Amino acid sequence: MTDIAKLEWRGVRKRFDDAPVLDGLDLSVASGRSLVIIGGSGQGKSVTIKVAMGLVRPDAGEVLVDGKNLIGPGLKWGGGRSRRNLFSRVGVLFQGAALFDSLTVWENVAFRLINADGVSRKDAKARAIEALARVRLQASVADSHPSELSGGMQKRVGLARAVVANPEILFFDEPTTGLDPITSAAINELIVDQVRGLGCTAVSITHDLASARTIGDEIAMLHGGKIVWRGAPAELDRTDNPYVRQFVDARADGPMTSVVQER
Incomplete structure (x- = not known):
């Protein structure tokens, strides 16, 4: 029997002004695990966690907690009981x-x-x-x-x-943005302590690779509205995935170059 994920996105799609942000996103987090989502600016990281928190409604797809869909057809959006129940089970550290x-x-x-x-x-x-x-x-x-x-x-x-x-689930939105390296390291340490102490599931988004390596059991890279790579922090330096290599090595050239130039 397959273990049910604590939190899961299934085929999630979201567009803003006819521009796709999430394009069939499939992602799951096991109970008690800490997942960090990395990726370039404008790739949908914030939208991913806002969908999971019930702050943004997707155009299609499902978000499941303990195997129960929170936003499918027929489920009330806004003040619905399922959404209120979700809020009672999560904690959020907002950017800033x-x-x-x-x-x-x-x-x-x-x-x-x-x-x-x-x-x-x-x-x-x-x-x-x-x-x-x-x-x-x-x-x-x-x-x-x-x-x-x-x-x-x-x-x-x-x-x-x-x-x-x-809470059962913690969301961290760019937890070290604007902090100096020493303070960032202290915040990362506190995040790890709290997640382990509570035994909860955590999902973080960050541009800070040092933070991602510290707080994540796993790291997933989001690009083009989909997960293009997922692995342990140690694999960041070993993978030959072109998106990860460009991001980690901070190169201007690579598969994300055209996106940067268009923006």
Whole structure:
């Protein structure tokens, strides 16, 4: 009997202004595994995870969690129960952390607990402080505002918010963008710690190959709306796949050259 994937995209298609972004995407992630999606700009990485999170509806195809389709024909889109159930099972670290400037750090971390899960503010603050400790931030920052924190600290707050409800699936959108190499390495280490500690499934998108090698059990390359290569991080340097070689070696010439020139 074949194990059911924790998360799966089947034949997913999405167009914007008649331009195909995802073109029959087939991809799956096993339970407890960390998958990193790499690829050039404009190749659909963000759309891939937005479809999985229920933020973008595909034109065709299926997204399955534990083998159950969340967006097929006849399933309600928007406020549907299947979509609400999905939101209760996932955590997201957005690019740039995406914190609410008007809220304190602990209120940012506890936003979901208070507004979706019905947790009291007292209990939510206690859980937020626990989550901050997990990303190595002291309780003293809880009553600060995001503007008082460095970029690296803001990213840690975003990570605390992503893990505070102990999700089954974590999404990471360019987790190290805008950070210096030392801070990036620290964030990568925290991501690995949280994914392993929770035993959850993780999907990340990144241009940062150092990050991809650190946080991924597997890496998949997206090009032309499809997966053109998939393998272990160590295989990045061994594969002769022309798309991977051009991307990893940062070459201007290769199968992606025409796409770069057209854009």
